[in-house]
Amino acid sequence: MQLYSVDRKVSQPIEGHAAAFGEFKVEGNAKPSTLFCFAVRSQAGGKLHIIEVGQPAAGNQPFAKKAVDVFFPPEAQTDFPVAMQIGNKHGVIYLITKYGYIHLYDLESGVCIYMNRISAETIFVTAPHEATSGIIGVNKKGQVSKTTQKVFDCKASGTYGYDFVAKVYFIEQNFIKGHQFFFSIVFRLDSCISLV
Numbered sequence: 001m002q003l004y005s006v007d008r009k010v011s012q013p014i015e016g017h018a019a020a021f022g023e024f025k026v027e028g029n030a031k032p033s034t035l036f037c038f039a040v041r042s043q044a045g046g047k048l049h050i051i052e053v054g055q056p057a058a059g060n061q062p063f064a065k066k067a068v069d070v071f072f073p074p075e076a077q078t079d080f081p082v083a084m085q086i087g088n089k090h091g092v093i094y095l096i097t098k099y100g101y102i103h104l105y106d107l108e109s110g111v112c113i114y115m116n117r118i119s120a121e122t123i124f125v126t127a128p129h130e131a132t133s134g135i136i137g138v139n140k141k142g143q144v145s146k147t148t149q150k151v152f153d154c155k156a157s158g159t160y161g162y163d164f165v166a167k168v169y170f171i172e173q174n175f176i177k178g179h180q181f182f183f184s185i186v187f188r189l190d191s192c193i194s195l196v
Contacts, residue, residue, distance in 0.1 A: 022086030051066075073101075087128070102115070
């Protein structure tokens with residue numbers, strides 16, 4: 001793929017299979033950063049890259065670029081990314097693979113939130129689902145799939161004097177005509193603070 005800078009009028013070739021642009025407001029910054037995310041599968045394995053494009057806005061701290069591994073299960077060793085969308089509302093990257101797997105990544109940290117096979121057929125086209133900050137995809141059989149999530153911040157006091165801060169992700173995936181439907185609940189522990 002090729003990344004072109006309108007401001008500088010230069011292009012840069014990039015090894016990648018799927019990409020998307022998104023915005024993320026770094027804590028303490030006045031304005032959001034424009035991010036370019038892309039995923040690749042090579043002989044060395046799968047990688048997801050998250051980088052800021054252009055110069056940070058005046059007064060903003062630059063976004064620290066990320067490069068994280070993309071896991072491919074043993075039964076999908078020739079799988080590779082085919083589509084990517086970004087849900088800016090909750091800061092989630094949706095990565096779809098040829099074999100019908102979906103990976104959800106946190107846009108800020110690059111942490112994998114969720115992964116599951118959502119279609120036995122290749123999903124060949126995707127689009128953002130603006131109402132839910134989710135993703136819609138169509139597979140080779142013409143089935144339309146929608147994946148969304150709701151995110152809640154959760155704080156709790158645990159035993160032995162520990163406080164927990166976590167994000168709770170309710171992930172819903174279904175085919176529009178009702179062929180498949182499931183919920184997943186994913187907890188991401190952000191911090192554990194000892195009060196003792």
